[in-house]
Amino acid sequence: MAHFPIAGLIVFPLLGALVSLALSKRWRTVMSFILITALLLNNVSLLFQFYGQGTFNEAMGNWSAPLGIELRVDGLALIFSLMSALVASVCALYACVYLSATQLKLFWPFFWFLWAALNSIWLSSDLFNLYVGLELLSLAAVGLVALSRDATSLAAALRYLFAALLGSIGYLLGVALLYATYGTLSLPELSQHFSLTLSSAVALGFMCIGLLMKTAVFPMHSWLPPAHGGALTPVSALLSALVIKASFYIVLRLWTELSLEIASASAGMLMGILGSAAILWGGWMALNQTHLKLVIAYSTLAQVGYFMLIFPLLSPVDAHASHLAFQGGVLMLLAHALAKAGMFLAAGNLLFCSGQKDLKSLAGLSRYRPLNIFAFGLAGVSIMGLPPSGGFNGKWLLIQSAMLQSQWVWVAVIIMGSLLSAAYIFRVFSYTYREVEGGDSFKQPAAVLEWTALSLSVLSILLGLASMLVLDLLPISAVVAQ
Amino acid sequence: MSFFGLLPLWVLMTSFLAAIVIFMLPEERHGLRSTLNLVAAVVKIGLIILLIRLVAQQETPEVSLEILPGLSLVLRADALAMLFAGLSSILWLCTTLYAIGYLENSPNRSRFFGYFSLCVASTMGISLAGNLFTFLIFYELLTLSTYPLVVHRGTPQSLKAGRTYLAYTLSGGVVLLVGVALFYAFVGDLAFGQTSQMAEFTETSPIASAIIFLLLIGGMAVKAALFPFHGWLPTAMVAPAPVSALLHAVAVVKAGAFGIIRVIYDVFGIELAWQQGYVLPLSLLASFTILYGSWRALQQTDIKKRLAFSTVSQVSYIVLGVTLLGPIGTVGGLVHLLHQGLMKVTLFFCAGNYAETLGIHKIHELNGTGRRMPMTSAAFTLGALGMIGIPPVAGFISKWYLGTGALAAGMDWVIWVLIGSSLLNAAYFLPVLYRIWFLPQQGQWPHEAFTQWRDTAPLLLIPALITAALSVAAGLFAGSDLSPLSWARLIVIREYQP
Amino acid sequence: MSSYLIFAYGGVGLCGIGVFGFILHSHLLRRLIAFNLLGSGTFLILVGLSQSGRGQPDYIPQALVLTGIVVAVAATALALVLIRRWAALTKHATLPEDQGPS
């Protein structure tokens, strides 16, 4: 059954989608949770398989690359797969309680398709397959955004859809050029023959622009806050935590596989500048929002900026520092996924309590829902990058890497970003601590909602203590070109 | 690992687990929560005693966990750690008792006690931290866990105070972070006490070393409320009395001071720091803060504000002590860490008692309280006398060591600072005592409560008496083997004779 | 110049026009058309360019384009549904930020 775990990552979500479309309400839920459990187990067994045999490839349909499509299981893919499994299952549990029956009916298939798309992206090592995966992901995400069916979310969905489509087309253009130049779609094979000619540079440029647009990197970010801020809570969590990571993951994959850090230092610098701008702009905007979920959405924007700082820090000169940066970036991604999901869920609960979106309506909630505020706070700790948390560890590694390479600008940016994030998170906090007259008329969310939010937040903190478990999966050779 | 080997972890966990459980408890379970809190505090003291005995036998139990490549979370119980941990554990018990009494019938107790325990857990972490990184982690955690306590009341002032507090401490934290990161990037993952590599590094790149020192100390100085960074402390006074007590006596300012001790002694080494000329500016700054804080305290009309500025001044004693080259000054600084904690906590308890029992917040309202609340006033008097440095209260012992230490280090000017500050201390504390004891009551108390008690509610009174008694005992029996002073000597002996 | 390459250049032109239109227009339907043009241009480049490199039909890109067309039509249909729903709700065929000050 050696082929099972890896295929399971694709088959189970698709089965889930089928089941949720075909079955009646009760069986839909039951089967969904059975499949979620199966997927979690599947991930674990894949992890053990990875421990056993290291990085391995799986040819779909027994057609090996470049003719067929190969899936690849390496540390990075595994980390992301585990991450999505964790976040998605918790979000599913949350959604199951949070959403109304009609919404839930539609949520399940979207959710499963989303998961399938994510897994296919994590595992794929084929450029075109990545494109299809991206499309699947985008459409599922758009569907989820539109799930609340009001005008705002429709506008958000449309914006998102167009951005995503444009991004996909950019990516596809790049794939077209690369295929024409090298005659292959398989990423490992491509990396063997790759050289930075004009056409491949243009191709990579298009791909990167497209993917960064989907990731909502600074100047191309305007679709993100309304989409993430306006969606239903579990959806926001999924989108912010997982969906934007997918396109970024591809950029990261391309960058490291094709060893772009050797090819062009200025590109890395450009990425870094975009990232810095995102950090500062996102932080600043988050500080000035009046709606809770928009604060969190803008915070995602800023966090994406941190991920971008990996690129200038990957250098061919200093292997150790590059490795640190890569590890740091991955840790940041992971921590952000957990923390942001936790934060969105907690925020959703808060908004549920007060029934309004305004920050002002949070007054008195920290008395009413201390556990929930605690969950929000823990997630905030990771987002701010305060120790002990995954976010801190990631930031630490990035700073270390920047220091070792004497790239002080990034250190300054990271620090300013942390201060900004602290400012906006604590701003939210101070609203919850406000005591007002009549601040007792709150709805009470179900216990599951609070516990799910808390569990993710706690995980993001625990990640700070167990980072080595994650980082051990990333051997130094995976990053640095020999 | 054996039970004893894991002791540092258990010490940390007692309050951490307590915090977790308290967060889980529903708001109404007051009895259970209080019991839990107290049991945890007592257990912690027990564990600390075990640990102290181990440490006294030249053992250093250590727990470490690698959380990033080349970066470990280390909890290590060395002698210095136990000084601070001991203080925190004792004061945790007292403050918990006090807080239970203080917050009776007030809302949000679950939240309060949860963060309270968390705060203590972080303090424990700070004290047991075995390297700079671990220290940093708990240092930041402390900031986080104290913020909810500062803004606990939720009034606009407290929110504003919380903002100020955060602005200061987070900026300080960031400076510290950069310092620590630089340290790890260029010097390496070193446990506290491994100063030889730092010396080598300083030889090769003195500028970088100076920058690291500056950043580390700068980061700590914010929490230690050294002069230009002291602004948060008086503003944070809006917090409830137990919080103020905790902030001032145990948690925050002490964490900063403790950090400075660690940096000077266990990261750089005092000899190196002196050779490089890092320390003298610091002691000048500390001296200035001492005088400045006292001077400002003199002008306050609010009891807690006066106490706050007094803290600004007193914590710098610690810094001043550890910057003195030579064992005696170090003993003074270290022991003042503990003594100041005991005395300041007493003062804050009493201030809280006045506020709770009689509604007194301003100094001029204190007239005649000695008659109404003799026990509280007695405790307050002891604390204040200790602050001035009048024997036999503990403050004198530390002042004595500081003065002689300064002379031993050849820094004669320090004793004039000490004397000047003592004069100022007397100038701002003695009038208060005078009002308490010797002036008749003026009209009605602003807001009288607890009329069924002669003094005030026992839960409020007893902790204040305990800490007052402890601070007298620490001074009176300073020569005994169990005193803080002996422990500080032990630390210094180990520090200077590795 | 082989005819494959000519069509690749044609694809380049379509892409340029598509991008221009996509950014310029605020009407959602026109944007959608622009997107479709962009897609068609991309497909032309994909097939034309890779075939011009080999000088003979290459089935791989053709298969890819088939997949791409289906994906594009799915996306188009989805976008249309969204646009129609949006129009039904707001009486606008443009996004709020493009509706001008009125």
Place this chain on the structure above:
Amino acid sequence: MNELIDLTLICILLGLATLSLFTQSLFRSVMFFILLGLILSLVWIRLDAPDIALAEAAIGAGITGILLLDALAHLRATSNTPPQLLQLKQPRFWLALLSGTGVILALGLAVSEPLSPVVALDLKVSENLAESGVTHPITAILLNFRSYDTLLEVAVLVLAALVALTLRQSDEHPVANEFLPNQLLHACLKLFFPMIFLVSMYLLWAGSTQPGGAFQAGAVLASAFVLFYLVGLKTQLAQNEHYLKRGWIFGLAIFVLVGAVPLLQGQPFLTYPDAHAGVLILLIELGLTLSIGWILFSLFLLSQSASTFQKKDTP
């Protein structure tokens, strides 16, 4: 000569593209777009890609056209200011111009670079064609070599339909069936439908050896469904959500099941047993055809219901 035809085609293509984007009337621009789709299928033929040509005609021009026109009818009520081409004072215009020319320049440069692909993937296709179970290379690629792509692509289609279902007004208001009141058309379509169905099946069958296949067949089938709907026959089938959904997932389910069975035998996902490859591919294609037809039709159907709200509200 051939080049001349090609250049002409390109010119027409670009002209139509420009027109479809920049004509004042929205209706015209949609018409131009459909026209462009037809020209494009000619271009595909010139590019030796009859499969794509078929697909482009059926899907790109056909289905997309129908959807666009249908949408257009409903968008009439919206405020529709004709676009101004030269908005010289708008930064947006300059951004668009800059991006457009930038894209053309960059792509043009990239395309003009001489190519020498190192990997001869096309040779591998022909080498392995015999083992694929079909003789038409494109079908082999789509349903065997890169069947994983296709699987996900079908999922994309299902998703699109699902979004449409999400945005349907609500479950309580079924779609109003506004068929054309033309008895003659009605009768004709009754005749036409089996024929169209037959064409579709033919395309499917032919797919294994020559141009054609599930997508094209599905598109044709969808057009049959649309016509069917327009005359108001059996549309209550489409009203039932269960039928709708089960129809969509039919193909995907077959695909997944067929793909997953080898897993139990210790083979990778989507491996076909050598002996039965052809049959299995046909089976999958059949499922896909039906589903794709049904999905495309549902998209048409549901996108109508997405704007019913407006009709009821407008006086």
Place this chain on the structure above:
Amino acid sequence: MTFFQFWLFITPCLPLILLLAFLHPASRAMIPYLAILAPLPALLLSFMPSQSLELPSLFLGSLWGTDLTHKVFLRFTSLLWIFSACFGLGYLKSDQNANRFWLLWLMTLAGNLGLLISQDIISFYTFFALMTFSAYGLVIHTRQDNALFAGRIYLVMAVLGEMLILGGLFLTSAASAHSTLIFAELKTHLPQAENLWVPLTCLFLGFGVKAGLPFLHMWLPLAHPVAPTPASAVLSGAMIKAGLFAWLSILPFGMIALPTMGLIMILIGLLAAFVAGGIGLLQTLPKAVLAYSSISQMGLITCALGAVFIAPDIWSVLLPTLLLFAFHHAIAKGALFLSVGLKDRYQGVSLLMIEIGILVPALSLIGVFNSGIQAKLALKHVLDQDALPIWLLPSITASALATTLLMFRFLSLLWKEKSPTPSALPLSMNLGWGGLVVICGLGPSLLIPELDLPSVLSQWRHYPSLLLVPGLTLVALYFVGSYLRFQIPTGDIIYPLIKIKEACATRIDRLTSRNALRVEGQETKPGFSLPTLIALNQAERTIQSYLSAFFGLLTLVLIVSLYALR
């Protein structure tokens, strides 16, 4: 621990233990009686052999013990406390706040006794502080304005003194390289200190506050009169001697010659002896007169100590003389103070008896009776050295002038102010006062046999010379006495000092505020007016912001420079 050591231990602790009696209302009534008993162990201790007790746990390791000096001091101190307490028993019978008084009394007593048995600086300092601060409560016992004022001055001076002492102790300890805290050992190390004059001056002035050195004496004439009479007695008799005791304990007398220092001390002493006499003469309160007399007498002692620094070898002879002098002055001054309490309460006792009784200490103080003769003669004898300035001896002789005038003034005031409607003199007061008078009348060789004093009778030949100055003075007084009309307020130089302070404060206020706004109801007025405070706050904030900006910039510059330097 031997019995004697235990006794030593119990001596200072007993008063503190007796404080427990306050816990219960029943035992509270017993307090005054207990207060009489409290110094008894000390009295007994003073007759026990010298001994020492090490208490390593206490403070920084304490050493308590007694030697000759300690025993003499203990003896007269305990006697004074016993009889004063006895006097107080009656004096405070009708006082509402008697409990408070006795509480502080016991604490002060503990401090006083404790410091007398301390052999190390820390416990000495502790007890010294205990005494000083508890005595504050005694001073302001009546809570009247003058008492509060006196209390404030007392406290300020005491704190100032404490700080000087602390500084001196630091330096002393430094001189011994921090190896010891024991007085005896410190003394031997002290001469090696660099800048010896700094610790010496600190200690001299610091303890001088208690001993009433000129310019540090202001509290003394203010505090002594306002305190309840028994408290005045112990303040002036016993506590003032604590300063002397401290000098004797820590200053390296007889070990080192410091002529300049010695000369200065002599001059200061003489200044005190004469000027205090002059000022005291112009007082209107009997107790104030006595207080100035104390200053004057302490001046003599200072003078003698200064002489030791000039001629160190006289120390061994001077010490017993000084002890005698202290003993004599304490008892006499105590008796005189208590007699002030009698001026309202002589009903039922023969006024004559009282007058005779009062004359005993008064004459003794002038140096024409009993112990006074011995003290004076011994002092003069010892100071009759070639090494000393020749004007020293005549000056000391002439100082009797001041004392005589003061005593005369005192007696006349007492006579003038005696209450026309006296109340009954309770037995206890009678006993207390009488006890002291009797002790005063007894020869010191009886009470302090250890000192090996020469018999009084052998000194008769000096008597005329002793009488000379007082006699002349009385004659002069008879002629010019009626011209003394103007007064100097008690506390003399404190008033100009307060003026100066106020002037400074207003000056600074004026500097900072253009239009002085006054805030009503701000009861605790800090040292400065509100506008000053506001200005200060603003200045602080400005400085703070500039500093943070500076540090921020610095950090940035650092980062940038690191970047550039790489």
